[in-house]
Amino acid sequence: MLHVAHRNLPREVESSGAFDDWAVAGPAFVAIVTDLAEGVIAAPPPRGRIRAEVLARSLCEYAITFAWLAGVDDQAERSKRLQSVVKDEFQRRSRAQNQLTDQIAGQSIYGKRRGAALLERLLDEETEARFARLEADASIPRRPNVLAAAAKADEHWMPIEEPIERVPFALLYLLMFTDHSFTTHATVTAVSRVVSGVPPHLTVGHVELMGDADGPYGLALIALTNTLIVASHALGWPDRQVIDLALER
Numbered sequence: 447m448l449h450v451a452h453r454n455l456p457r458e459v460e461s462s463g464a465f466d467d468w469a470v471a472g473p474a475f476v477a478i479v480t481d482l483a484e485g486v487i488a489a490p491p492p493r494g495r496i497r498a499e500v501l502a503r504s505l506c507e508y509a510i511t512f513a514w515l516a517g518v519d520d521q522a523e524r525s526k527r528l529q530s531v532v533k534d535e536f537q538r539r540s541r542a543q544n545q546l547t548d549q550i551a552g553q554s555i556y557g558k559r560r561g562a563a564l565l566e567r568l569l570d571e572e573t574e575a576r577f578a579r580l581e582a583d584a585s586i587p588r589r590p591n592v593l594a595a596a597a598k599a600d601e602h603w604m605p606i607e608e609p610i611e612r613v614p615f616a617l618l619y620l621l622m623f624t625d626h627s628f629t630t631h632a633t634v635t636a637v638s639r640v641v642s643g644v645p646p647h648l649t650v651g652h653v654e655l656m657g658d659a660d661g662p663y664g665l666a667l668i669a670l671t672n673t674l675i676v677a678s679h680a681l682g683w684p685d686r687q688v689i690d691l692a693l694e695r
C-alpha cells in the first residue's frame with residue numbers, strides 16, 4: 447500500500463499559493479498520511495510501540511481531516527471547509543500569542559534570561575493582519591472537532607465504498623485517536639507501557655509486550671488504505687483497481 451502511495455507522490459501542481467488551495471492541500475494531506483504510516487511501520491514492537499502509537503494518533507487526525515475535506519461534491523463547500531481549517535489554525539496561534547504574553551513573558555523569572563526577547567512575540571504583523579481578515583469573515587464556518595469530522599466523512603464515503611463501510615473513520619477515531627491519546631500525552635497509561643513485571647519486582651524502561659490485537663500497526667494500514675481510496679475519488683489518483691490489487695496481496 448505504501449508502494450501505491452509512493453507511485454503517486456511527489457507530484458507537481460499549479461497553485462495560487464493560497465493556504466486554502468485544494469490543489470496543494472489535498473495531495474499534501476495524502477503525503478503526510480503516507481509519511482506517518484511509514485513511520486508507524488518503521489517502529490516495530492516492542493521497542494517502537496510508543497513511537498508508533500504517537501505517530502498513529504496524528505495519522506488518524508490527518509486521515510479524518512482529509513476525508514472530511516474531500517467528502518463534498520460542491521467545490522464552494524470544500525473551499526469553505528478549507529478556509530475553516532486555515533481560520534482555526536490562526537485562532538490557535540492567536541491564543542498561543544495571548545498565553546505567551548499574559549502567562550510567560552510577563553513573569554520576572556524569564557525577564558533576565560538570554561533569549562527573553564524570543565518570548566515576546568509569536569505572530570508577525572502580516573500574520574496578525576491575515577488573522578484579522580479571517581476573524582472578520584463570518585461566512586467561514588467553525589471547524590468541527592475530529593470526531594464530528596469523522597462522522598461527516600463517513601456520511602459521505604460509507605455509502606459508496608465498502609472498505610470504509612467496514613472500518614469507518616469514526617471507528618478509527620475511537621481506536622487510534624482516542625486510545626492512543628493516552629500514550630501521546632503524559633498519562634499513567636503511557637507510564638504503564640514501559641513497566642513490566644509483578645509487584646514488588648518491576649522493570650522500568652522495557653516496553654511491555656503486546657497481544658495479537660494490540661498496537662497501531664494494522665490500524666495504520668487501514669487508515670492509509672481509506673485515505674488512498676478517498677484520494678482516488680477526490681484527486682483522481684491512485685487508480686482504484688491498483689488499491690484493490692494491493693489489498694489482495
